[in-house]
Amino acid sequence: MRPVAIDLFSGAGGMSLGFEQAGFDVAAAVEIDPIHACVHKFNFPECTVIPRSVKDLTGNRIRELAKIGGQVSVVCGGAPCQGFSMIGKRVLDDPRNSLVRDYVRLVSELDSDYFVFENVKGLTVGEHRRFLEELIDSFDDHGYSVRLPWQVLNSVRYGVPQDRQRLFLLGAKKGLPVPAYPAPLSIKPGTHSELGLPFGPTCADAIGDLPDADRFATLVGSDEVKTSAWGKPSEYARE
Numbered sequence: 170m171r172p173v174a175i176d177l178f179s180g181a182g183g184m185s186l187g188f189e190q191a192g193f194d195v196a197a198a199v200e201i202d203p204i205h206a207c208v209h210k211f212n213f214p215e216c217t218v219i220p221r222s223v224k225d226l227t228g229n230r231i232r233e234l235a236k237i238g239g240q241v242s243v244v245c246g247g248a249p250c251q252g253f254s255m256i257g258k259r260v261l262d263d264p265r266n267s268l269v270r271d272y273v274r275l276v277s278e279l280d281s282d283y284f285v286f287e288n289v290k291g292l293t294v295g296e297h298r299r300f301l302e303e304l305i306d307s308f309d310d311h312g313y314s315v316r317l318p319w320q321v322l323n324s325v326r327y328g329v330p331q332d333r334q335r336l337f338l339l340g341a342k343k344g345l346p347v348p349a350y351p352a353p354l355s356i357k358p359g360t361h362s363e364l365g366l367p368f369g370p371t372c373a374d375a376i377g378d379l380p381d382a383d384r385f386a387t388l389v390g391s392d393e394v395k396t397s398a399w400g401k402p403s404e405y406a407r408e
Contacts, residue, residue, distance in 0.1 A: 170194075172192070173193070173196050174194065174195045174243045175196060175198070175235075175237075177272055178199065178223070178246040178248055180200060182213055184245050184246065185213055185216065188245060196217060196235045197231055198213070198217070199226065200218065200219075200220060202220075206219075217236070219234055223248075223268060228275055228277075229278070240282065242281065243285060244285075245287075246285075246287075247286065248268040248269045248288070273308060274311075276313065277312065281342070282342050282345055283340065283341050283345070284308075285339055287335050287336065290334045293321060301336075312342060313343065314340060314341055314342075316340065319338050325355070325357045325369045326355060327353065328354050328370065329369065331372075332357060355370075358371050375406075378401065378402055
């Protein structure tokens with residue numbers, strides 16, 4: 170049986186895809202936006218998509234809706250956070266940051282073994298750093314250890330054709346080993362090589378074999394088109 174994952178603030182399922190590829194069964198995804206929820210369901214038809222706000226859910230309710238009876242191995246997601254200006258007060262108590270508190274709450278209520286929290290790099294600088302420190306303390310208060318120091322990871326360092334930096338927190342229930350942050354697998358194209366790592370793929374490597382969308386008038390009123398105009402798949406596509 171594969172370990173069970175739950176994706177909060179799932180969007181169309183980028184994080185879900187990563188966990189599926191890593192061998193997890195993403196049993197539930199919570200996404201309040203109906204369009205993104207529908208896209209997630211299309212991408213992962215076996216996953217229970219819950220189109221509601223995390224504010225309105227408990228860990229038990231998510232388990233009921235997704236028919237999860239066993240242990241939850243990991244909860245992943247990146248909660249929106251916008252409030253950093255409450256002078257003299259805990260930043261985490263700012264109402265605009267309530268979704269982050271709900272993320273921590275649901276990790277605890279689901280009794281997940283591990284969690285992966287991702288967010289914008291900006292949380293690591295200036296006044297935002299205070300918020301990050303309070304978030305780590307909140308996980309500690311709920312019985313979870315966070316792998317420190319936290320890491321800002323760039324997707325281009327992991328074989329993805331995208332230069333995108335995001336903050337990651339990896340955590341584990343106290344008593345369990347806390348996972349280490351992944352070591353880089355590639356480097357940004359055009360930069361100096363290091364440690365013998367290969368260059369990561371470019372956008373051209375990823376989608377350069379696709380036919381030009383401007384050739385298909387059908388796409389003006391449709392999201393799909395049938396064509397035999399495919400060229401030879403790129404090495405990236407074959408992998």
